[in-house]
Amino acid sequence: MPDPGFSRPQPSLPAAAARPHIHTHAAGSAAAGEALPTKSPLPGPPSVHAGEGAAAVRPSSPAELRHANPAVVTQSSPALERILRGPSGLGTTGLHLARREEVPVPAVSPEPEAPDEGKPIPGLYHHPVPEPDPARVEEVSRRIKAWAVDEVEMYPPEWEDQFDGFSTGRYMVACHPDAPTVEHVMLAARLMVAENAVDDCYCEDHGGSPVGLGGRLLLAHTALDPLHTTKDYAPGWVESLGSDAPRRAYRSAMEYFVQKATPSQADRFRHDMARLHMGYLAEAAWAETDHMPEVWEYLAMRQFNNFRPCPTLTDSVGGYELPADLHARPDMQRVIALAGNATTIVNDLYSYTKELKSPGRHLNLPVVIAEREGISDRDAYLKAVEVHNDLMHEFESESAAVAAACPVPSVLRFLRGVAVWLDGNHYWHQTNTYRYSLPDFW
Numbered sequence: 558m559p560d561p562g563f564s565r566p567q568p569s570l571p572a573a574a575a576r577p578h579i580h581t582h583a584a585g586s587a588a589a590g591e592a593l594p595t596k597s598p599l600p601g602p603p604s605v606h607a608g609e610g611a612a613a614v615r616p617s618s619p620a621e622l623r624h625a626n627p628a629v630v631t632q633s634s635p636a637l638e639r640i641l642r643g644p645s646g647l648g649t650t651g652l653h654l655a656r657r658e659e660v661p662v663p664a665v666s667p668e669p670e671a672p673d674e675g676k677p678i679p680g681l682y683h684h685p686v687p688e689p690d691p692a693r694v695e696e697v698s699r700r701i702k703a704w705a706v707d708e709v710e711m712y713p714p715e716w717e718d719q720f721d722g723f724s725t726g727r728y729m730v731a732c733h734p735d736a737p738t739v740e741h742v743m744l745a746a747r748l749m750v751a752e753n754a755v756d757d758c759y760c761e762d763h764g765g766s767p768v769g770l771g772g773r774l775l776l777a778h779t780a781l782d783p784l785h786t787t788k789d790y791a792p793g794w795v796e797s798l799g800s801d802a803p804r805r806a807y808r809s810a811m812e813y814f815v816q817k818a819t820p821s822q823a824d825r826f827r828h829d830m831a832r833l834h835m836g837y838l839a840e841a842a843w844a845e846t847d848h849m850p851e852v853w854e855y856l857a858m859r860q861f862n863n864f865r866p867c868p869t870l871t872d873s874v875g876g877y878e879l880p881a882d883l884h885a886r887p888d889m890q891r892v893i894a895l896a897g898n899a900t901t902i903v904n905d906l907y908s909y910t911k912e913l914k915s916p917g918r919h920l921n922l923p924v925v926i927a928e929r930e931g932i933s934d935r936d937a938y939l940k941a942v943e944v945h946n947d948l949m950h951e952f953e954s955e956s957a958a959v960a961a962a963c964p965v966p967s968v969l970r971f972l973r974g975v976a977v978w979l980d981g982n983h984y985w986h987q988t989n990t991y992r993y994s995l996p997d998f999w
């Protein structure tokens with residue numbers, strides 16, 4: 558088993574001293590283009606009251622909210638367009654929700670991350686997305702590799718193919734089409750890579766194990782949620798943050814994130830990561846005792862061992878904030894949970910054959926349904942597709958209900974951002990034929 562510490566530990570700098578500076582590389586960063594598309598089919602007539610901050614734009618159906626998704630828009634709504642574009646005129650630059658930089662095209666382009674066309678799962682309810690901006694994909698791919706190699710020494714040379722095959726750039730650009738700059742996308746990209754380093758190196762197939770996982774996860778969590786202790790005991794903790802790749806990655810990715818995010822966005826992220834770690838622990842505990850959960854128990858575990866921390870930072874990556882009190886609304890929490898669950902079951906379905914081949918018994922929804930409900934692998938897989946579709950439909954209708962109940966711009970944009978993230982996540986799973994292949998059930 559490779560050692561997740563890989564190379565030498567980083568010097569034990571206090572976190573603040575080690576804080577990196579963000580370079581936005583904003584060639585023509587002065588609003589080279591609008592962050593958001595200029596078309597949306599949200600129905601009129603919305604009322605936009607100058608000075609109220611809460612413009613009323615009511616989608617009248619889940620489909621309409623869905624189509625406010627910048628990645629799939631087909632019609633126009635001047636009001637939503639106006640809200641998303643922000644005010645215009647002298648002195649209003651700082652009021653824009655988001656402006657989008659243009660990425661300079663290098664004179665000699667490195668090999669782009671061209672997707673091999675994978676097929677979508679037959680019958681899976683999803684929304685196709687346009688091909689992510691190739692210039693952005695290339696730039697995020699370049700920056701994320703430089704970060705992983707040079708800043709956090711994340712993987713040994715023999716893992717380079719797997720790192721490249723993950724296609725972080727294509728993934729994150731597809732999930733965050735409204736990010737105003739490449740550096741905003743990088744906030745999500747670093748965290749995505751760090752989360753996968755922890756999953757692979759602590760929990761799964763790159764040296765991970767359920768044994769002792771709780772201790773490892775808790776200590777790694779302190780890279781996100783720092784230890785506050787006495788001066789005698791602080792240095793040991795600071796040193797530990799550089800002692801393996803997952804902790805170096807968490808610490809660095811979080812340092813970049815807190816520089817751009819508001820305190821409440823950072824706190825939201827820490828909470829979501831604590832949820833994720835709790836999910837990893839339940840999965841590990843069941844692996845240790847060879848427990849086959851009931852289907853509902855599996856779904857409960859997977860609600861925590863879940864992509865949730867990724868879509869919930871859509872506002873930080875978009876350069877705006879969903880205020881904490883609106884994020885905390887029970888109806889918003891339900892939308893977020895449904896979104897996380899649907900998008901995580903997408904992983905269970907696309908990674909099904911990969912997980913069947915992995916050592917031991919890897920739990921995923923089709924496997925648990927087959928075992929617990931005594932049906933064939935094929936029927937269980939098709940039933941898991943239905944579970945996913947039900948979750949997606951529920952997510953969309955609850956999302957439209959929140960939009961109608963609380964039609965403020967940050968809520969609408971956040972809901973759209975979450976929906977777009979789900980579409981991008983599906984796109985990435987579908988097209989990542991390096992990692993995933995479909996079973997032969999059709």
Ligand SMILES: CC(C)=CCC/C(C)=C(/C)COP(=O)(O)OP(=O)(O)O
Nearest residue numbers: 752753756862863864866901904908
């Ligand atoms: C938040 C985040 C990106 C965590 C990574 C792990 C996770 C919670 C997933 C939803 C991915 O699932 P899984 O570990 O099954 O991934 P693969 O199937 O191995 O791609």
Ligand SMILES: [Mg+2]
Nearest residue numbers: 904905908912
């Ligand atoms: Mg999986």
